[in-house]
Amino acid sequence: MKFSANLGFLWTEHSLPDAIRAAKAAGFDAVECHWPYAVPVGEVAAALEETGLKMLGLNTRQGNPGENGLSALPGRSKDARAAVDEALAYAAALNTPNVHVMAGFAEGPDAHAAFVDTLKYASAKAAPLGITILIEPLNSYAAPGYFLTTTDQAVAIMDEVGADNIRLMFDCYHVQLMEGDICNRLTKLMPKIGHVQFAGVPSRGEPDQGELNYSFIFDHLKSLSYAQPLGAEYKPSGPTDASLDWMASLR
Numbered sequence: 001m002k003f004s005a006n007l008g009f010l011w012t013e014h015s016l017p018d019a020i021r022a023a024k025a026a027g028f029d030a031v032e033c034h035w036p037y038a039v040p041v042g043e044v045a046a047a048l049e050e051t052g053l054k055m056l057g058l059n060t061r062q063g064n065p066g067e068n069g070l071s072a073l074p075g076r077s078k079d080a081r082a083a084v085d086e087a088l089a090y091a092a093a094l095n096t097p098n099v100h101v102m103a104g105f106a107e108g109p110d111a112h113a114a115f116v117d118t119l120k121y122a123s124a125k126a127a128p129l130g131i132t133i134l135i136e137p138l139n140s141y142a143a144p145g146y147f148l149t150t151t152d153q154a155v156a157i158m159d160e161v162g163a164d165n166i167r168l169m170f171d172c173y174h175v176q177l178m179e180g181d182i183c184n185r186l187t188k189l190m191p192k193i194g195h196v197q198f199a200g201v202p203s204r205g206e207p208d209q210g211e212l213n214y215s216f217i218f219d220h221l222k223s224l225s226y227a228q229p230l231g232a233e234y235k236p237s238g239p240t241d242a243s244l245d246w247m248a249s250l251r
């Protein structure tokens with residue numbers, strides 16, 4: 001398997017460019033991040049060029065303190081679209097193929113309509129750039145009140161948006177906590193999946209800990225011919241460099 005280091009959680013003591021260098025030194029095949037906007041894009045581009053790693057994805061801005069995305073917030077369309085524009089510009093400058101459009105804390109039909117509207121805007125703007133829009137269900141333990149919580153909900157929204165370049169971010173950690181049945185869901189959803197992430201469940205720690213057997217799950221992904229790097233999005237229990245034993249056994 002190939003692995004992508006999620007620099008939102010790994011090597012957070014480093015600047016983003018140095019975290020990219022640390023991921024290269026540790027043997028990762030790619031990187032991804034959450035919110036890179038405080039870092040000038042040229043510095044990130046230089047670290048990617050130097051290491052030969054690709055930045056696979058980044059997220060739209062969370063919004064004001066306490067917010068976790070803007071796209072499903074009724075009445076916030078202008079802010080949500082600005083966050084999409086910002087993310088697409090940053091991603092395009094890095095040749096990053098995926099932008100995760102974050103829904104935010106909201107519920108009900110107005111939130112659904114707002115999210116679909118933002119996603120139609122995002123996918124139309126992303127298409128000429130060759131960028132895929134990702135949406136990701138988050139579990140309600142970690143993100144209570146987040147609008148998008150299940151893969152069924154995500155599929156219904158993607159179908160309603162109806163764009164070719166919108167896909168599911170299948171984070172095994174979130175899906176296990178909300179829905180389980182990981183391997184059957186991967187099989188069923190594979191044509192709609194844009195990126196896969198993983199972490200130990202329920203702690204979100206190292207992936208060789210907890211209730212999910214990633215050796216089995218990664219073999220299943222191989223049997224589905226899934227060859228893209230898998231996003232290691234876990235919170236190390238100590239220094240990141242000391243948390244990587246799982247890489248050799250799961251590769």
Ligand SMILES: O=C(O)[C@H](O)C(=O)CO
Pocket residue numbers: 034059100136138171174197233
């Ligand atoms: O938390 C996650 O799983 C995400 O992938 C993310 O991008 C930030 O919420």
Ligand SMILES: [Mg+2]
Pocket residue numbers: 136171197233
């Ligand atoms: Mg995730």
